[in-house]
Amino acid sequence: MFNVTEFGKRPGFGRLGRPIRIRTNYFEITNFPDSNIHHYDIVISPEVPPTLNRKIFQIATENSFYGIKAIFDGRRNVYTIRPFPFGDAQALDVTIPEDNASRRIPRIFKMKIKKVNEINMEEVYRFLDGRSSISSNILTGIMVLNVLIHHKPSREYLKVGRVFYTNQGSQSLSGGVEVWQGYFQSIRPTPRKLMINIDLHATAFYESDSLVQLVVKILNKRSVEDLREIQERDRVKLEKCLKNLKIYVTHRGESAPRRRFKITKLTNTPAxxxxxxxNGQRIDVVTYFNNTYGRSLQYPFLPCVIVRMNSYLPMEICNVVGGQRYMHKLNKRQIAEMIKFTRQPPSSRADKINQGLQILDYRQNEYMQQFDFRVSTEMTITQARVLPAPTLHYHSASKEDTFIPKDGLWNLRNKKVAIGATLSSWACAVFGSERDYPIGTIQNFIRELVNTCQDAGMNIPNRNPPILHCNPQGGIENSLRQVWVRAGNSAKSKPQLILCILPNIGGILYAEIKRVCDTLIGVATQCIQSRHIMRAIRIYCANVCLKINVKLGGENSFIDPSQIPFITQRPTIIMGADVTHPAPGEQNTPSIAAVTASMDAKASRYAASIRIRSGRQEVIGDLAEMVKELLKTFYQTCGRKPERILFYRDGVSEGQFSIVLNEEIRAIKDACMSLDGRYKPTITFVVVQKRHHTRFFPIDTGIDGDRTGNCPSGTVVDSTIVHPFEFDFYLQSHPSLQGISRPAHYHVLLDENGFNADSLQTLTYNLCYNFARCTRAVSIVPPVHYASLVCRRARFYASGENWSNPDTPEGVGSASYGVVKSELLKTMYFI
Known part of the structure; x- marks a missing residue:
């Protein structure tokens, strides 16, 4: 039997758990071509954007393509089900007719078409049946079908990537921005079938309003009159927001052509x-418009926009061209409004997806008809299972020391942490004046926090730590060093923790505290927003206790050892890895890679390793060294070498599987060999994907739904919508707070440990109950969650002037990055 895949092959299907039937947002392709598809290369000159390419191609197909409904990707590739009758090549001229509205004369483009390939679609059928391994021909065949389903919508709607957007039902956000509903569609291979995955996506667009009204909204003013005195800071903000925005002018009257321009900047002066x-004479904009167009400007106090060739246009004659994406970062209010638009219960989301199917209207699509391509209009129903929750243990002195969580949730009532840490050397840094945060209020909060921690099983001999008020505006490093010294002097021992009270909006301050304490001082910190200290609530203090306990080496709870036999039977290390990249536009910010690894037989305690990396490559270049560090720490902690490695890897797309498999698994093996030439632990390498569009909908919400209408915690799917033959599964491990839950997708690239479907699915699900800082099952396996937290924390380690810029709270800039103190890396400082 030939090897159909270089990755892990499915060892069978899982059987454990309560069976349920669910709907998913997949629609079965009931027929697609089995004959060869003809591939042509197309070159249009002069070169223009894809949108205009499509227009040129459409004109050409109407006039020159003999009734053949060809499909086009907007760039270079054209596909047909029947060959063009002109043979293998043709050149033709295509004329875009004149456009009276914009005074555009007819434009002539040259088009060269050349046949380059035939795609064997029969091979796609063999692949779906598991009779053929993946090949470039199969990938191309699936890509052609993706071009087919996007061809018609891309002519009728605004398309970005695999999503098209419609302003039907759009909703206004603050700041001159509105949110449009988008529909994602992508073809996915599944066992014996192809399916279309359809999902919702929303994004922000500029409102197509008058430019003056847009400016009023961006600057959050009540009316234009409030813009008579625009401050320089507001002008800079406005210029940044309007740069590259397309506008059209209205001062020539309704019948005149609407000329379009792109804003390059704003003038420093009013019109x-x-x-x-x-004509050799200097004139101001107001006088010019009065003299030339007989137009008296209403708002001469507003700056002008500058467009091509340094032309000045008064804002009041400009309107915003519709359908322009808002590419800037949304502010907190806009994010909240966006979440409100996108947050909807599963039933509503399913209804909206079905609406999208009606908009797509596959059945009336003449291109699909020519390709004999048909799609079911019903969501796919699949078999799923609800895995049983594991048994959790707290300290034996607890009233409720052993229990099985219900619906993925539990609380700390009647429970003491499994291993309580001792906190003897600590201090409190209050970032604010004593007038704003009286010493008595701080002491009351600390008293409640200490009582809660002691009731939960921690040992805190020093109940009255020193309290110092610090300036939140500057000198943070110096303040923290003074607090650290005071803590050590007070307890006559090395400080273990600095408790930091922050103003309620302390993003930049928080970042600087973490940078200083993680990379310069080497002490754990616990930050608390000041709003929580005014009224000390016990449940809040209990959540803080969970974090402090593990930061100091304690253990909050653990899973019954019999339910994680892979970890408990032989020395085993669980690793999680993540790479985060800078946001678009942050050129000087590096990528950050992090690996975390379990340090005990309960997979409760973790250590971390971090690398700051230039470029945006997904492969972790220093992985061998990082794994070596963590294996050494495991040996120092447990006294034994791990015999098995279970490695969960976040953030890898399917196109990167091969390179990650080859390079990162080799790096793990190199790390083991560098410690001992005979040391060869067995490795299982699993990719964890969160950014996908698969969603689950319970058919009977009364029986199989949770309180939010989602499928219950523990829902696992390993059939119908998964890979045709590779070892992957979807697991919805967490209970939903609101909206629809997103299951995690686990894909096994290598398995030397011989997992079957049940053993890996159950272990993965059970581990989701082991996340240290909350009393709920989490959405992805904890080592990956921890690696993500480590990456996020490392964003704060840039030092330099960037902290003074409120628009860059994540340390953007070319500043140097600090290194976490080695003693902290062996603890869960990142929680």
Missing amino acids: SSTMFEV
Whole structure:
């Protein structure tokens, strides 16, 4: 039997758990071509954007393609089900007719078409049946079908990637921005079938309003009159927001052509004093418009926009062209409004997806008809199972020391942490004045926190730590060093923790505290927003206790050892890895890679390793060294070498599987060999994907749904919508708070440990109950969650002037990055 895949092959299907039937947002392709598809290369000159390419191609197909419904990807590739009758090549001229509205004369483009390939679709059928391994021909065949389903919508709607957007039902956000509903569609291979995955996506667009009204909204003013005195800071903000925005002018009357322009910047002066030269004479914009167009400007106090060739346009004659994406970062209010738009219960989301199917209207699509391509209009129903929750243990002195959580949730009532840490050397840094945060209020909060921690099983001999008020505006490093010294002097021992009270909006301050304490001082910190200290609530203090306990080496709870036999039977290390990249536009910010690894037989305690990396490559270049560090720490902690490695890897797309498999598994093996040439632990390498569009919908919410209408915690799917033959599964491990839950997708690239479907699915699910800082099952396996937290924390380690910029709370800039103190890396400082 030939090897159909280089990755892990499915060892069978899982059987454990309560069976349920669910709907998923997959629609079965009931027929697609089995004959060869003809591939042509197309070159259009002069070169233009894809949107105009499509228009040129459409005109050409209407006039020159003999009734053949060809499909086009907007760039270079054209596909047909029947060959063009002109043979293998043709050149033709395509004329875009004149456009009276924009005074555009007819434009002539040259088009060259050349046949380059035939795609064997029969091979796709063999692949789906598990009779053929993946090949470039199969990938191309599936890609062609993706071009087919996107061809018609991309002509009728605004398309970005695999999503098209419609302003039907759009909703206004603050700041001149509105949210549009988008529909994602992608073809996925599944056992014996192809399916279309359809999901919702929303994004922000500029409102197609008058430019003046847009400016009023961006600057959050009540009316134009409030713009008579625009501060320089507001002008800079406005210029940043309007740069590259497309506008059209209205001062020539309704019948005149609407000329379009792109804003490059704003003038520093209002229209009344913005001067330029006409026929050798200097004139201001207001006078020019009065003289030339007989138009008296209403708002001469507003700056002008500058467009091509340094032309000045008064804002009041400009309107915003519709359908322009808002590419800037949304503010907190806009994010909240966006979440409100996108947050909807599963039943509503399913209804909206079905609406999207009606908009797509596959049945009336003449291109699909020519390709004999048909799609079911019903969501796919699949078999799922609800895995049983594991048994959790707290300290034996607890009233409720052993229990099985219900619905993925539990609380700390009647429970003491499994191993309580001792906190003897600590201090409190209050970032604010004593007038704002009186010493008595701070002491009351600390008293409640200490009582809660002691009731939960921690040992805190020093109940009255020193309290120092610090300036939140500057000198943070110096303040923290003073607090650290005071803690050590007070307890006559090395400080273990600095408790930091922050103003309620302390993002930049928080980042600086973590940078200083993680990379310079080497002490754990616990930050608390000041709003929580005014009224000390016990449940809040209990959540803080969970974090402090594990930061100091304690253990909150653990899973019954019999339910994680893979870890408990032989020395085993569980690793999680993540790479985060800078946001678009942050050129000087590096990528950050992190690996975390379990340090005990309960997979409760973790250590971390971090690397700051230039470039945006997904493969972790220093993985061998990082794994070596963690294996050494495991040996120092447990006294034994791990015999098995279970490695969960976040953030890898399917196109990167091969390179990650080859390079990162080799790096793990190299790390083992460098410690001992005979040391060869067995490795299982699993990719964890969160950014996908698969969603689950319970058919009977009364029986199989949770309180939010989602499928219950522990829902696992390993058939119908998974890979045709590779070892993957979807696991919805967490209970939903609101909206629809997103299951995690686990895909096994290598398995030397011989997992079957049940053993890996159950272990993965049970581990989701082991996340240290909350009393609920989490959405992805904890080592990956921890690696993500480590990456996020490392964003704060840039030092330099960037902290003074409120728009860059994540340390953007070319500043140097600090290194976490080695003693902290062996603890869960990142929780």
